[in-house]
Amino acid sequence: MRKLALEDEILLNIEKPARYIGGELNAVMKKQEETDIHFAICFPDVYEVGMSHLGIQILYDMFNKRSDVWCERVYSPWTDLDKIMREREIPLFSLESQTPVREFDFLGITIQFEMCYTNILQVLDLSKIPLHAKERQDKDPIVIGGGPCTYNPEPLAEFFDLFYIGEGETVYDTLFDVYKQCRREGRTRTEFLERAARIEGIYVPQFYEAEYNEDGTLAAFYPTNPHAPSVVKKQIVMDVTHAPYPEAPVVPFIKAVQDRVVLEIQRGCIRGCRFCQAGMLYRPTRERDVEHLKQLAKKMLKNTGHEEISLSSLSSSDYSKLKELVSFLIDEFHEKGINISLPSLRIDAFSLDVMKKVQDIRKSSLTFAPEAGSQRMRNVINKGLTEEMILEGAGQAFEGGWTKVKLYFMLGLPTETEDDMKEIARLSDKVARRYYEIPKEQRHGKCQITASSSFFVPKPFTPFQWAPMLTSSEYMHRAAVVNQEFKEQLNRKSLKYNWHDAQVTVLEGVMARGDRKIGRVIEEAYRLGCLYDSWTESFHNELWMQAFENTGTDIAFYTLRERDEKERFPWEFIDIGVTRGFLRKEWERAMKGEITLNCKEKCSGCGAASFGGGVCFESKN
Structure with a gap:
C-alpha cells in the first residue's frame, strides 16, 4: 500500500x-x-x-x-x-x-x-x-x-x-x-x-x-x-429509530455548506406534491422515536462542538412529536448558545410560534414554498396550500416581528399559462401588502420579499414523468414575463426576483430522464473539459452542446416530448413500491386540477404500504 x-x-x-x-x-x-x-x-x-x-x-x-x-x-x-x-x-x-x-x-x-x-x-x-x-x-x-x-x-x-x-x-x-x-x-x-x-x-x-x-x-x-x-x-429501513446513525460525525476543518449537527427526525412525506421525486421515492413515512432523538441530540452536540442543530426531514411540520422535541431542544440548549434550525416547515401558527422561539428575528428570514403563484397551478401540482393560508402565515410572521420572507416558485409546470406566471409576482406583492397592513408603529422598518423561480424538471417516478419540458429560451421568456410583472407591482421596492439557469435545467432534464445512450454524451462532455457543471463559474453550456453534436444525440428527444401513456421508461425495471398505475392516475388528476388528500387524511393506495407489511406507518399510529 x-x-x-x-x-x-x-x-x-x-x-x-x-x-x-x-x-x-x-x-x-x-x-x-x-x-x-x-x-x-x-x-x-x-x-x-x-x-x-x-x-x-x-x-x-x-x-x-x-x-x-x-x-x-x-x-x-x-x-x-x-x-x-x-x-x-x-x-x-x-x-x-x-x-x-x-x-x-x-x-x-x-x-x-x-x-x-x-x-x-x-x-x-x-x-x-x-x-x-x-x-x-x-x-x-x-x-x-x-x-x-x-x-x-x-x-x-x-x-x-x-x-x-x-x-x-x-x-x-x-x-x-x-x-x-x-x-x-x-x-x-x-x-x-x-x-x-x-x-x-x-x-x-x-x-x-x-x-x-x-x-x-x-x-x-x-x-x-x-x-x-x-x-x-428498492431497499428501505422501516425501523428508522434503531437504524445506524452517527453519534460523533466528522467535524470539518473549514466551514462546510451546512456547518451543523443534523438530526433526521423522519423519512418520507405524507404530502403528494406531483413534481416531488423525494416524496415518492422515500414513501412510506417513518418517524424516529422522540426520546431517541433527544439522546442523539445531546451526544452529537457534545461530540462535535457544533453550535447549531438542524431538524431534517421532507416536511418537519408533519412529525407527530415536533412540539415535544423542539420544546426539549429549547429548554436543553437554547440558553447555551445553540441555534436550532427548522427547515421544511409549513405555514401555520404552530410553526411560526416555534420559529419565533428558536430564531433571532432580527437576523433571520422565513422561507415559504408556494411553488406556484395561482391557485389553479397549486391544485395541478397538489401543493395543498391556498392563497388564504399563505397570506395568513405571512401575516402571522410579520406580526411576530419578521420582515424578511423568501418565496420559492417553479416555472414551466404542466398546463402553465401566462396568467399563472404573472400570479407569482402578484402573490409576492400581496405578501408585501400584508406587511404594510400592520399598524405603522408595530412595523420594524421595510419588509423584503425575495421570490425565486427554479425551472421545472419532470423527474422519474413522479406523476409528472410523462410531462414535456421546455427549451432554455422558453424558460427564460417565462422568467422575463414574471420579472416584468414584478416591476409593475405596487410594492415593487419591497420585492426582489431571482431565477435559475435555464441551460443547466435542460441538461438536468436530459440526465434525469435519459437512457444508456446518454452515457456517451456525458463522457464526451468530460473529454471536452466539462467539470463542476452545477457551479456557475465553471459551467460551459457550449461544450455540452458540442458533446451532443459530436455524439449525434438529439436533446429534444429527451426534453420536449410528452411521453405516451404506454411508453416504457428506462428506469421501470426498478420497483419503488409506488405503482405506475397510481402515478398515472395522479397525472390525470393533475390535468383536471384535482386535489389528492395527504396520507394522514386518506390513503390513496399508492402501493408503498407493501414495504410496511401492507400497512403504512402513519396508519399504524
Missing part, C-alpha cells in the same frame, strides 16, 4: 488546502492490515459540499463500526488541484490515510444531483480506474453508486460495476460478507458481481441489455445473466 501526501509547495498554491489533508475531529483511523475491506466513500463535489451530506456521514459511521471494514472519504478536487494532479500524475487519494483510491476494494460514489455526472468521471479518471466497467480487471476497485439519482441509473450504467438501489442501512453488510467469501474462494470479479446481483436491491448494469424502437424509445430491457433479476426492488 503506497501512501501519498501533497507537498507543502502544492498546498500553498491551491485554494483551501484543508480540503485535502484529513485528520479532522471524529475522523476514523484504522490499520489497513487489520481490516478485510478497504472502502473509499466519495461525494463527487468539493469537500465543503460533501461534508454537509448526511448520507455520507451515516454510511461512514456504519461501515467503520464493522471491525473488518475501514471506510475513508474522498471528494472531487477543485479545478486548481485537478490541474496539478494531472500535470504531475498524482493519483486521487483518500483523506484519512492518503492511499490511492485505485488500491481500495470498493469505491462508493453517492449521486445526489445530475449535474455532478462529469465529476464522477473526474474521480475515476484521477484515480486511474478505467471509466468503463467492462474494461476493469480484478485488481480494480468495485465501483458502486448510491443515492437518489440511482433511481434512473441508465445514463451512468457503463461507468459503474453496480448500483445500490435504496437506503444504505439495509444490505451493505450482506454485500461485504459476499465479497469476503468470494475473495477467500479466489473468485473473479465477474463471479462476485454475479453473487452481488442476487442480493435484493443490487443492480449490475453489465448484466442487462436495452433494445430500442426505430423512433428511439425503449423497446425492451432484460437481464442477460441468469443471476440478475428482471426487477430490482
